[in-house]
Amino acid sequence: MTITIPLDTMVPISKFGRGGASREFAKVADGVPVTVLRNSEPAYFIVNAHDYRAFRENEVRLANLEARQQALTGEGESFSSIEDLMADLHA
Structure with missing residues (x-):
C-alpha cells in the first residue's frame, strides 16, 4: 500500500525537540494532518481530535x-x- 503525503506536512522528528512542535501542532489544529518522519520514513501521523x-x-x-x-x-x-x-x- 502506498501513502501519498504532501511535502509541506512532513516534519522530521528532530524538529519536535528544538521547540518547533507548537508550529506543527498549529497546522494540525487548522485541520492539516502532520506526518512525522523518522530516518526519512513516515513514523507518525498527527491529526486533530x-x-x-x-x-x-x-x-x-x-x-x-x-x-x-x-x-x-x-x-x-x-x-x-x-x-x-x-x-x-x-x-
Whole structure:
C-alpha cells in the first residue's frame, strides 16, 4: 500500500525537540494532518481530535459492515446449540 503525503506536512522528528512542535501542532489544529518522519520514513501521523473521532467511527462502521456481510453470506462458525455458542464466547 502506498501513502501519498504532501511535502509541506512532513516534519522530521528532530524538529519536535528544538521547540518547533507548537508550529506543527498549529497546522494540525487548522485541520492539516502532520506526518512525522523518522530516518526519512513516515513514523507518525498527527491529526486533530475531530478527524481521529471520525476515523474511529468509520473503523467501527466498517467492522459492523463486515460482520453483517459475513452473517448474510453464512461465513463463520455454526453452532448446534446455544450452549455451544456461549461456551465459544467465553473461551
